[in-house]
Amino acid sequence: MLNLIPNFLMQAESDKLGSAFTPGLPNTPKTFWLPEGASTIASEIDWIFNFINYINYFFFFLVVSIMLYFVWKYRQKGRDVYARGPSHHLMLELGWTILPTIIVVVIFFMGFRGFIDMRVPPANSYQIDVTAQRFAWSFKYPNGAVSNDLFVPAGQPVKLIMRSEDVLHSLFIRDFRVKQDVVPGRFATLWFQADQPTEGDKFHWVFCTEFCGTGHSLMNSKCFVLPEADFKEWETEQARWLDKIPAEELYFKAGPKLFARCASCHTLDGKLGTGPSWGNYDGTGNVWERNQVGTSRKVDGGKALSDFIGPGKQYETPEGYLRASILNPGEHLSDPYGNAMPTFRGQITDKGIDALIGFMKHLDEFDAKGVWLKAPPAAAATDPAKPAVK
């Protein structure tokens, strides 16, 4: 406990000096109770948690040892023994009413102080817009870049402005000790500062902690902390990555990456997910052929994809149908699926839609996880897990 005090005091000191002061706190290692601490507030929160824990240990062992001692010492000896213990003692009772009161008042003020530190973002915070949708996070950066995993610059306060497209979600980065519910119809904010870049393939989990339905437990992203220069480079690259890909290479270069956002609900191998599979139900072909030849499975006489597409139908070509389904998902549902998909209007460019349609057309070139089977063996190896475009 003692070795944590300096960090705690340093945190308090940094408030006085203003948010520009960045002490560059080292991460705290995972302990028996708490995960790695990787944000500037983590050490303060952990200190309070540990402090309460020690108080709790003390009172728990006090209560249980007194109980066990009395049970042994005053065990019944013979059935007829009636015991004459005291029935009350005013001072004693006042004492054990007042003592806990003092302790909890102290603890309250510690928690209050920590909370204020957590809630007030410094003025120079780097702002990232977060959109929560069932069942994925989407992060949008000031220069227009969008990613499914969260990338943040090290040593700089980061403020998340969050909104939900559908139900309640909650963004939880455990290593940063921050959590905030994302309520539809409101903007929620959250801030943190991570001083140490994540190394190698390490990252911090971003969990959804407010129950949001079937894929709730899959609604997690990774948070990568990059050194400031690397982050700038990544951000610029991320904003342009789609534009740089030639049209004929879109489907295998961009398609799988865009599909990662869809994979929490849609599969490629015909397995039923929260949404319809893009692959055929017998495991052959793809959604494209299925629509062309009208082999889509009908359930309970409801609408199949092929009911929307074809000469004289709502959409002459599948492209039109697919485009509309990404932008206005609720308008033409295929049974047995309800209106569960959020709109992606504003989140995906036309080029991105082209890439996804191309991806669906060429599903036979991909495995069930969306890995391109025709990739040259060398290309697959040069894909670093972290800063690659997402």
Add this chain to the structure above:
Amino acid sequence: MTTLDARPISTPAPDNYLTHTRGLMSWVFTLDHKRIGVMYLFAVLSSFFVGGVMALLVRTKLLFPGEVSWMTADQYNKAFTLHGAIMVFLVIIPSVPAALGNFIMPIMLGAKDVAFPRLNLFSFYLWVLGAICAVWSLLAGGFDTGWTFYTPYSTQFSAGGTIPVLVGVFILGFSSIFTGLNFIVTIHKLRPPGMTWFRMPLFLWAIYATAIIQVLATPVLGITVALLVIERSFNIGIFDPSMGGDPVLFQHFFWFYSHPAVYIMVLPGMGIISDIIAVHSHRHIFGFRFIAFSSIAIAVFSFLVWGHHMFTSGQSPLMNVLFSAITFSVAIPSAVKVFNWLATLYKGSISLNTPMLYGLSFIFLFTIGGLTGIPLAVISTDIHLHDTYFVVAHFHYVMMGSALIAMIGGLHHWWPKMFGVMYSEFWGRIGCALVFVGFNITFFSQFMLGSQGMPRRYYQYQPEFQIYHHISTGGSYIMGLGFVITAIYLIHSLFAGKKAPANPWGGASLEWQCSSPPPHDNFATTPRVGDCYDFSAVRWDEKEQGYVVDTEAHIASANSGKGH
């Protein structure tokens, strides 16, 4: 042989409430609070079985971090929702007040019945109707909102059985309100002469405090679920932001009921424990007034702390701070109770019968449940722990480790009174030990799981959490075994148990002074009331194989002012 107020113990009443009338209809239309209590008990324990099976299914799934072929994510979501909803609405809330309270409360009070016997029966049938709605919900596709029914998920996305279960919760709410109303009036109006407030057993104080919460808080729940049904059925925007509503408003409404409801669940349990500890220590309860008033204090404070469920919801930071501060006010009366129970053990004559083992288990588990509430009441640490398994572990320690363990302890304490038979003391202790050990293995591991960051309501999880889940699931099987053994020896005792004396433990409150099982009308004459925690006139009687109370000495001792 001593003469008692009601009937001499050695000449039991010609019949008892079980044999007074016969036939199915005599039960279906009974107005006897004891029979209604027994029907509640049967219904609540059946629901407990169903909810327990759901819990074991959920725990078994969680042995595996990924998907399992025999339970999809949707089925998992429905299973944990059903577990929570059954345990809260069908089991814990009615368990002590409606089942044990119905049976014991009027007898303890010295009354022949509750104030409104017909309303009492009506409450029971409302419970049955609510349970039928839960079954209807399952047939309509189940529901997967979690027991909290958070909007807008519950109005837009959740499975087809959501409206039926909301209707069920609405009806169960009325069952609870009527029971509370009935008990308040009973305690005010039907106390016999001499039964002053400060001679009333602490179980009755607890039941009374609970009844106040039931009557004042439950209507809010009723309105809330009714609004939810209206929104879901007619698309009227109340909580859904896409129609102009406010989902956080729902959380305020919901917790305005559901936080006091936590005390509806645990306060009666605390009452049971006060009685068990005193009777099985054979000495006067320590600090009667502090315990009694702490029940009332908890009931009052419980209405002011609901916002601590919403520290991360986006409510204003000022409200977070206020709710955090007020929340600590509940910690103090809870701590006072624990210290008073400990002091009651001091210089006692402690017999480790099965009910007492449950009583001591309660002190152990409630201490953990209460202390782990502190990091959840402190805002900055709650931000990290909220909606993780830490919260799951904490409220299981309070709602199961405390409320339900007290209920089972109370069941063992009054089982001889209710059915006139003794269960096997040996198997009783084995069952209690298994439940206690299994419970701690199951839920203590979940504290680590949660503080390490595992969110609740996850179907799949990261492999790093698997070890804790394995420990937890192992514990749940041990606990399940404990409950199976308990069910077996209790049922066995009904058919083959030794006949119970009127007063097997040496209690001095009124219920021990009528025969086991009690006669139809409880007391032939108005009982005379002494100090129910004064055990100086209680003696073991070889012939009875039970304790007897020397009434004259008991009353004289109380009137001499030696009590409190």
